[in-house]
Amino acid sequence: MNLDLIQKIAQVNLLGRGGAAFPTAKKWEMVKNEPGKQKYVICNVSEGEPKVYKDGYILENYPQELISGILLAMKTIGGSAKGFLYLRKDYYQKYQEKFLKIIGSAPIEIFCEPGGYLGGDESAACEAIEGRCTEPRQKPPYPTQKGLWGCPTLINNAETLYYVDKIFKNSYKNTRLYSVNGNVEKSGVYEFNVDLTIAQVLKENCNFPKIDFFVQVGGGASGRILLANELDQPVSGAGSITVYDQKKTDPYQLMQEWSEFFVRENCDKCTPCREGTLRIREMVAKKKLEVKVLQDLFFVLEQTSFCSLGKSVPTPFYDLLTKVMGIKL
Amino acid sequence: MKITINNQKIAVKEGQTILEVARQNKIDIPTLCYHSDLTIQASCRLCLVEIEGRPGLYTSCSTKVEDGLVVKTESENIARARKINLELLFAQHREECADCIYHGRCQALKICRQLKGKINGFTDRKKDKPTFKFGPALEFDSSKCIDCRLCVDMCHRQGIDFLELEYHDGLYEVVPSKDPKKDCIYCGQCLMHCPVGAFEGVGEYEAIEKPLQEEGKTVVFQFAPSIRTTIGEEFGMPYGSVVTGHLFAGIHALGAKAFDTSIAADVTTVEEAKELVERLEKKEPLPMFTSCCPGWVKFCEFYYPEFIPNLTTVRSPHMIMGGLIKTYWAQKEGLDPKNIIVVSIMPCLAKKYDITREELWLDKGALKPVDYVLTTREFAQLLRKRKINLKEVKPEEPVAPFPLPTGAGVIYGASGGVMESALRTAYEKITGKTLPQLEFKNVRGLQGVKKAVVDIAGRKLKVAVVNGTINARKILAELKIDPHAYDYIEVMACLGGCIGGGGQPVPVNEEIRQQRAASLYQVDEKSVIRCAHNSPFVKNLYQEYFNNQDNIKKICHTTFKKKNKEVNR
Numbered sequence A: 001m002n003l004d005l006i007q008k009i010a011q012v013n014l015l016g017r018g019g020a021a022f023p024t025a026k027k028w029e030m031v032k033n034e035p036g037k038q039k040y041v042i043c044n045v046s047e048g049e050p051k052v053y054k055d056g057y058i059l060e061n062y063p064q065e066l067i068s069g070i071l072l073a074m075k076t077i078g079g080s081a082k083g084f085l086y087l088r089k090d091y092y093q094k095y096q097e098k099f100l101k102i103i104g105s106a107p108i109e110i111f112c113e114p115g116g117y118l119g120g121d122e123s124a125a126c127e128a129i130e131g132r133c134t135e136p137r138q139k140p141p142y143p144t145q146k147g148l149w150g151c152p153t154l155i156n157n158a159e160t161l162y163y164v165d166k167i168f169k170n171s172y173k174n175t176r177l178y179s180v181n182g183n184v185e186k187s188g189v190y191e192f193n194v195d196l197t198i199a200q201v202l203k204e205n206c207n208f209p210k211i212d213f214f215v216q217v218g219g220g221a222s223g224r225i226l227l228a229n230e231l232d233q234p235v236s237g238a239g240s241i242t243v244y245d246q247k248k249t250d251p252y253q254l255m256q257e258w259s260e261f262f263v264r265e266n267c268d269k270c271t272p273c274r275e276g277t278l279r280i281r282e283m284v285a286k287k288k289l290e291v292k293v294l295q296d297l298f299f300v301l302e303q304t305s306f307c308s309l310g311k312s313v314p315t316p317f318y319d320l321l322t323k324v325m326g327i328k329l
Numbered sequence B: 001m002k003i004t005i006n007n008q009k010i011a012v013k014e015g016q017t018i019l020e021v022a023r024q025n026k027i028d029i030p031t032l033c034y035h036s037d038l039t040i041q042a043s044c045r046l047c048l049v050e051i052e053g054r055p056g057l058y059t060s061c062s063t064k065v066e067d068g069l070v071v072k073t074e075s076e077n078i079a080r081a082r083k084i085n086l087e088l089l090f091a092q093h094r095e096e097c098a099d100c101i102y103h104g105r106c107q108a109l110k111i112c113r114q115l116k117g118k119i120n121g122f123t124d125r126k127k128d129k130p131t132f133k134f135g136p137a138l139e140f141d142s143s144k145c146i147d148c149r150l151c152v153d154m155c156h157r158q159g160i161d162f163l164e165l166e167y168h169d170g171l172y173e174v175v176p177s178k179d180p181k182k183d184c185i186y187c188g189q190c191l192m193h194c195p196v197g198a199f200e201g202v203g204e205y206e207a208i209e210k211p212l213q214e215e216g217k218t219v220v221f222q223f224a225p226s227i228r229t230t231i232g233e234e235f236g237m238p239y240g241s242v243v244t245g246h247l248f249a250g251i252h253a254l255g256a257k258a259f260d261t262s263i264a265a266d267v268t269t270v271e272e273a274k275e276l277v278e279r280l281e282k283k284e285p286l287p288m289f290t291s292c293c294p295g296w297v298k299f300c301e302f303y304y305p306e307f308i309p310n311l312t313t314v315r316s317p318h319m320i321m322g323g324l325i326k327t328y329w330a331q332k333e334g335l336d337p338k339n340i341i342v343v344s345i346m347p348c349l350a351k352k353y354d355i356t357r358e359e360l361w362l363d364k365g366a367l368k369p370v371d372y373v374l375t376t377r378e379f380a381q382l383l384r385k386r387k388i389n390l391k392e393v394k395p396e397e398p399v400a401p402f403p404l405p406t407g408a409g410v411i412y413g414a415s416g417g418v419m420e421s422a423l424r425t426a427y428e429k430i431t432g433k434t435l436p437q438l439e440f441k442n443v444r445g446l447q448g449v450k451k452a453v454v455d456i457a458g459r460k461l462k463v464a465v466v467n468g469t470i471n472a473r474k475i476l477a478e479l480k481i482d483p484h485a486y487d488y489i490e491v492m493a494c495l496g497g498c499i500g501g502g503g504q505p506v507p508v509n510e511e512i513r514q515q516r517a518a519s520l521y522q523v524d525e526k527s528v529i530r531c532a533h534n535s536p537f538v539k540n541l542y543q544e545y546f547n548n549q550d551n552i553k554k555i556c557h558t559t560f561k562k563k564n565k566e567v568n569r
């Protein structure tokens, strides 16, 4: 049977590997069906969450495949598509030359991301490439409809496009990349089947801790906190597992790191996220947690934040406070 | 298309937001970061609503209607979220209500009362943030800023981008630009669009009584054309109330003399029409630009000095008025000009800068035509402080030798007014005939750019009227391609002209500007004399005092020069 690439992607049910797990075929279809001569493909390598390294791993080990994936996307969505390789600053410094050589005369431009985490937000990436401040845009319109300079734009994570190349070559084996780190013997990036549970991933690479521990899964800041008895589920988000020693980890220190991260990396646009993260940081620094205030802040962060960054802030705090610190919220 | 808000079925149009529909139907939804003039920020997160069948809360300012949406604007969750977000916003805002351009009547406090919130739910995190001074015109107190970024958008829409976001310790903050190629033009549109009074005029309100505290002086107040249809708002009168007589009464009640700047606008018109005719004859330098807006003048001097020769040398009305008061009137009254204090009540913050321009001082700087500028808001505050309620005073008439102005002098306050007044006079000057139809309707209205071709005795005069400096950029770009695209151009820096000026009452929006302008045109329509050159005052002035060129030059004309950046930090 002669399937086109989008059908092939749909058949293996490839989901976006940036964290949101949106069906890749559907996204491609949307951009393909948008009218318009000029279209864009952005390969997103902003990898903003701490403790996630898998996109960097692709840049290091599979640059050819990545560029091939971008070119396939450009060809498939039609129009005279142009590509952007959107690199986090340190990745840009490290890999720019290598990629320039691989890209050669292909219409792909390498772009150095200015901001931090929010640069990873799809619409914020568009703002950045257009030379504005990295703030998320009001949606709709989605980037698939009106992205870069108002043109239909396909934004995919590096890992997604790497696997597109594999699918095209019929060598995709239903795998994904896992970043495993923290209190483990052998931290690193591993490729396993997408359906593995967290416990299985840890066991497969002989990293299953022998100590009392908890893990953070799906991102080193906004990921969920899970206890040792909750590991019988697949790895979510950006595919990271960070192991923490239950006895030696200072929860305040951990929360301090998260809140620093959110305060630094958010765009400060909306009230709950700008002010909420600041107030959380303040409370954590003073080690004076007021339950009522935390409840209020979590409520507005989750319910009223402008973008998914703000909405995701309460998750790790809530988990840590209730599961590890035993605070009733 | 139909939606339901709070059980009420409402017909809607595609593209409308839930907030727009709600407001049109008198359903109240609190907002702070929404301004109908500007880009939707969707950042305060107060305008929350619930949509049936969808989880979570939505911001009504940024959510477009869809057929069949069922919306609720009140619920326990909505109230809770609004209250928490409002308290977080107040935690950034140092309240100073008695000295605020909203004097306690801002949206933030109104919403706070409705929600029974606390303004001190959290400690003020910005209390030590600095105040920036933008020349002699305005101040930005960043300890009041709630980061809605409307001012940044406004300044961007002026084509200035002087207000920027700067990153410090994980936070973006609004700051004036350090870029040597960017400078503030003092239009005050940022102030007019800030929901929480973080901007104010220099001296607002600490210095408003100063003019009245000088010993042994004759104090003269003059008020700009637009004030008569705006200041009523400060006293709870409906938008567009004409209060010329009240202004005379109010000023007299302060124990000062009162003159109407529109009288001098007639002089500006006559001189400007004369200059236009001369330039048309000499064919250069054309096009001629108006120069009575100091915001625009600063813009031209800083950003486009190559167009300085195109600015009319005629002074703005309040400067001519000040000059006349300290010479012509002083002689008549037998007063020493040094003992006269002239205060201009202006719609404008740039006019505070205007009076510091040495080119405008008389007798080599020995005599300043105008000593103080108070904005509409400041003057209203002064009256309130002296327990004078403008709404209740008995209107009074002007006194000689400065009688009523012409209609032409009054419409100066709206975008297109200067142009229309000058055209009325220039037409007669060129043709020797009276205009059959006085109204130039196609230069009226609030659009940013208005263009017209006026037929004067067979000569087709190409004119353009611009409000908002970004539109001036467009016209100047056109001129760079075709220098003969226009003959005469009016530019006002503020949205809608001076009726939307940076010194006017807040809040302001398109509808309000519309009503303020409409009332000015009504005054014109009702005026017996509607052309500046027919003003008995003007005729008399040219016989008695402007019978020599030196006096005209001294009182009515000025010079301009290229400007470097003035506002540094």
Ligand code: SF4
Pocket (backbone or CB within 6 Å): B093, B094, B095, B096, B097, B098, B100, B101, B102, B103, B104, B105, B106, B107, B108, B109, B195, B196, B197
């Ligand atoms: S905006 Fe002005 S009136 Fe409102 S709370 Fe702030 S200081 Fe008070």
Ligand code: SF4
Pocket (backbone or CB within 6 Å): B144, B145, B146, B147, B148, B149, B150, B151, B152, B174, B193, B194, B195, B196, B197, B198, B199
């Ligand atoms: S100064 Fe005013 S308008 Fe500007 S961001 Fe702050 S609160 Fe908003």
Ligand code: SF4
Pocket (backbone or CB within 6 Å): B134, B138, B154, B155, B158, B160, B161, B162, B163, B183, B184, B185, B186, B187, B188, B189, B190, B191
């Ligand atoms: S006064 Fe005008 S130019 Fe200056 S900062 Fe405000 S909006 Fe910008």
Ligand code: SF4
Pocket (backbone or CB within 6 Å): B186, B187, B292, B293, B294, B295, B296, B347, B348, B349, B350, B351, B492, B493, B494, B497, B498, B499, B500, B501, B502, B503
């Ligand atoms: S338009 Fe009027 S109020 Fe605005 S800066 Fe110019 S003169 Fe002043």
Ligand code: FES
Pocket (backbone or CB within 6 Å): B030, B031, B032, B033, B034, B041, B042, B043, B044, B045, B046, B047, B059, B060, B061, B062
């Ligand atoms: S008014 Fe809608 S978010 Fe501020």
